[in-house]
Amino acid sequence: MPAPRRSIDLDLGINMTPMIDCCFQLIIFFIVTIDMGQKELESLELPPARAAVPDEPATKRPILNVDHEGRVFIRRRLTYDPTSADPRLRDPREVQEQLARWARAMPRRYDEVARREIPDEPLLVRADRNVPFAHVQRVLEWCAREGVRIWKVELAAAEGREEGR
Amino acid sequence: MTAAINREVSEREVPLQTTPMIDVTFQLLVFFLCTLRFQTLEGKLSAHLPRDVGSGAVAAGPLEKVGVRIEVVEEGRKVAEGSPGRPYDPSRDGRAYDFVGRVLRYSLGPRATEDLGTLRSWLAEQARVTPGEDGRPRPCAIDARPGVRYGEVVRVLDLASEVGFQEIAFVGGVERG
Numbered sequence: 001m002p003a004p005r006r007s008i009d010l011d012l013g014i015n016m017t018p019m020i021d022c023c024f025q026l027i028i029f030f031i032v033t034i035d036m037g038q039k040e041l042e043s044l045e046l047p048p049a050r051a052a053v054p055d056e057p058a059t060k061r062p063i064l065n066v067d068h069e070g071r072v073f074i075r076r077r078l079t080y081d082p083t084s085a086d087p088r089l090r091d092p093r094e095v096q097e098q099l100a101r102w103a104r105a106m107p108r109r110y111d112e113v114a115r116r117e118i119p120d121e122p123l124l125v126r127a128d129r130n131v132p133f134a135h136v137q138r139v140l141e142w143c144a145r146e147g148v149r150i151w152k153v154e155l156a157a158a159e160g161r162e163e164g165r
Numbered sequence: 166m167t168a169a170i171n172r173e174v175s176e177r178e179v180p181l182q183t184t185p186m187i188d189v190t191f192q193l194l195v196f197f198l199c200t201l202r203f204q205t206l207e208g209k210l211s212a213h214l215p216r217d218v219g220s221g222a223v224a225a226g227p228l229e230k231v232g233v234r235i236e237v238v239e240e241g242r243k244v245a246e247g248s249p250g251r252p253y254d255p256s257r258d259g260r261a262y263d264f265v266g267r268v269l270r271y272s273l274g275p276r277a278t279e280d281l282g283t284l285r286s287w288l289a290e291q292a293r294v295t296p297g298e299d300g301r302p303r304p305c306a307i308d309a310r311p312g313v314r315y316g317e318v319v320r321v322l323d324l325a326s327e328v329g330f331q332e333i334a335f336v337g338g339v340e341r342g
Contacts, residue, residue: 016183023190030197041207045261047316052208066315068260113205124209129316130262133309136318140335144214151214155317161206 012075041065042073047129048158061124062102062150064095066105074098082135092142099123106150118149126156133134212333213304228308230289232336233321234272237312239281242265269317275327281324289328304332 013049042065065073072080079098080087089091106119127136136155143150188210193293243253246261249316271284273291278284305325309318319337325333 016187020183020187020190025192027190027193027197030194030201037173037306038206046321047208049208049210049319049326050322052210052309055207055209062177122211126207127315128260129314129319130260132311133313133314133315133318134311136315140214149258152314153214154323155212155319157208157210157323 002074031092040077042067042126044068044126044128044156044157045130046126046158052157052159054159055082055124055154055156060092062106062121063124064080064127064139066125066127066135066139068131070131072139073157085089085117092138095139096145098147099145099150114149114151117153120152122152123150124154124156168330186260206267210319210326210333212322212335213332215336230304231302232290232306232308233325234308234311235286235317235321236270236272236310237267238270239266239268240312241265257321269313271321281320284321285324285328288325288330292329302330304334305330306334306336308336309324 009142021069041063044067063074067073070082071078071146071151074095078089094120102123106121108117109120110116111118124141125136140153142148143153195307213268241264244265245251245253245258246263249263249265268279270279271281273287274286278287288305291305307318307321307325322333
């Protein structure tokens with residue numbers, strides 16, 4: 001004679017607390033890490049370079065982006081567009097003023113060659129690999145101007161990839 | 166009578182409605198996952214601008230610097246990135262494109278070549294044979310002529326850095342004043 005089945009009254013409710021905890025942890029992680037240090041990096045196709053040293057994002061470093069059409073972006077904002085119909089965007093003064101502000105904020109040292117104190121920190125120039133270099137050269141010339149004198153520049157490149165060698 | 170009802174109400178278990186909170190939490194999670202941008206690993210090459218000149222174009226001293234001139238010989242045609250056989254279509258390919266049939270000439274003093282390997286050996290030779298006064302390689306000056314692209318300049322800058330040049334500058338100019 002088979003044993004009579006006993007109905008077991010089990011409470012099968014899912015304990016949601018750990019899951020919610022995990023979700024909140026993840027959300028806090030994303031909020032804290034989202035886009036930190038990359039707010040000034042425009043999405044660009046960078047050229048590869050074998051000798052490039054890793055770029056370690058530092059806070060408040062000066063970064064200037066030049067896209068494939070030669071437009072200059074600073075902190076994600078279009079500040080110069082040589083082909084724009086808007087005369088304000090064709091005016092390079094805003095970029096030049098920003099460069100001068102960066103230069104003033106940089107530590108300075110006396111340079112024997114220049115025979116004066118000059119800014120002693122680099123400007124990171126990020127440009128699209130297919131943009132004519134003349135657009136980058138224009139920015140470099142603004143850097144060399146009186147009142148700016150940023151002479152150290154770093155050109156951004158993609159690390160480690162090989163191409164066309 | 167009223168006191169008894171109040172006691173009964175206060176003792177009754179009030180279930181916490183967690184469903185909307187979980188919904189919102191998941192929405193937030195999905196949003197952050199979708200918008201997540203992983204940190205891009207970028208590199209950088211150091212270069213210097215002339216310190217001893219005013220604004221505008223600058224000239225490289227031929228005796229002090231190793232000058233590399235980059236010129237475009239053949240413009241080439243644009244093709245989709247990674248597909249040499251397919252012409253570049255901006256609406257389809259975005260801004261990523263390559264060149265096919267593009268020829269550049271690299272000049273180092275009187276010598277000129279279209280081959281990057283040859284340029285590399287010349288640069289290595291210059292870096293080794295003609296050190297500056299302090300024993301380090303002389304400064305290298307890159308002169309990119311009109312039409313040369315940023316990536317092509319970076320390639321030469323990369324070669325110069327690889328063979329040991331420590332001070333690399335740019336010459337030539339776009340505008341004056």
